[in-house]
Amino acid sequence: MARNSPRKAAPTWLVGEKVRLRPIEPADVTMLQRWINTSPAREFIFSRFPLSLEQEREWVANAAVNPNTPCYIIETPADVDIGIVGLHVEGARAALGIAIHEPRYWARGLGTDAVRTLVDGAFRVRPLIRIELTVFPENARAIRCYERAGFAREGILRRYVYKEGTYRDVLMMSVLHEEWLAGRPRAKRATSRQKSPDRPPR
Numbered sequence: 580m581a582r583n584s585p586r587k588a589a590p591t592w593l594v595g596e597k598v599r600l601r602p603i604e605p606a607d608v609t610m611l612q613r614w615i616n617t618s619p620a621r622e623f624i625f626s627r628f629p630l631s632l633e634q635e636r637e638w639v640a641n642a643a644v645n646p647n648t649p650c651y652i653i654e655t656p657a658d659v660d661i662g663i664v665g666l667h668v669e670g671a672r673a674a675l676g677i678a679i680h681e682p683r684y685w686a687r688g689l690g691t692d693a694v695r696t697l698v699d700g701a702f703r704v705r706p707l708i709r710i711e712l713t714v715f716p717e718n719a720r721a722i723r724c725y726e727r728a729g730f731a732r733e734g735i736l737r738r739y740v741y742k743e744g745t746y747r748d749v750l751m752m753s754v755l756h757e758e759w760l761a762g763r764p765r766a767k768r769a770t771s772r773q774k775s776p777d778r779p780p781r
């Protein structure tokens with residue numbers, strides 16, 4: 580997003596250490612359509628058909644009013660929009676999805692911070708018992724990111740997702756509310772570079 584964009588005035592809901600999560604606005608539709616149709620992140624996310632502008636508009640309009648699908652644009656401190664993170668809430672469970680669509684921002688710790696920030700906000704404001712996600716087992720960068728954010732590996736769901744001609748296994752991961760409250764113990768165990776006893780390092 581350009582620095583002088585009117586969207587800069589949009590309220591920011593969640594602030595992490597490295598990123599901010601801001602609400603999706605109608606003005607984001609073109610960017611979101613470009614991301615979902617052409618971004619290199621497509622390789623790692625589950626099958627999606629290309630979307631027309633109208634379909635993307637409809638998705639944004641629905642996401643904006645559906646309390647069970649909170650979605651946010653991930654923004655750097657320099658106001659650059661780099662991706663999207665969101666939840667699909669079903670009762671006491673929520674499924675998390677994330678994609679940083681601008682690859683030059685991969686592997687800089689921004690994804691981990693975005694996940695932590697959304698998980699923390701969600702556990703604060705909703706009566707969730709667990710937040711879960713599925714990821715291709717080959718997606719080592721994403722799995723590492725999720726582990727750093729406090730998620731644990733649960734197991735493989737066999738032939739779970741159809742993508743480009745084959746049914747593929749996925750890894751189920753989750754973080755429980757009680758684990759989050761207890762200081763994200765798995766995130767701490769996942770690294771030896773811990774600096775502080777009460778929060779996992781970056």
Ligand SMILES: CC(C)(COP(=O)(O)OP(=O)(O)OC[C@H]1O[C@@H](n2cnc3c(N)ncnc32)[C@H](O)[C@@H]1OP(=O)(O)O)[C@@H](O)C(=O)NCCC(=O)NCCS
Binds near residue numbers: 718
């Ligand atoms: C997955 C994603 C959100 C992670 O965000 P990110 O900002 O790139 O991740 P982070 O930098 O926070 O963490 C990545 C970790 O994996 C490590 N890593 C990077 N590339 C790696 C690779 N090829 N193999 C293994 N580990 C790798 C990084 O060093 C880092 O670990 P560290 O903090 O211990 O050094 C982002 O890469 C992305 O959007 N990718 C494309 C779409 C996607 O995969 N979405 C998830 C679908 S389930």
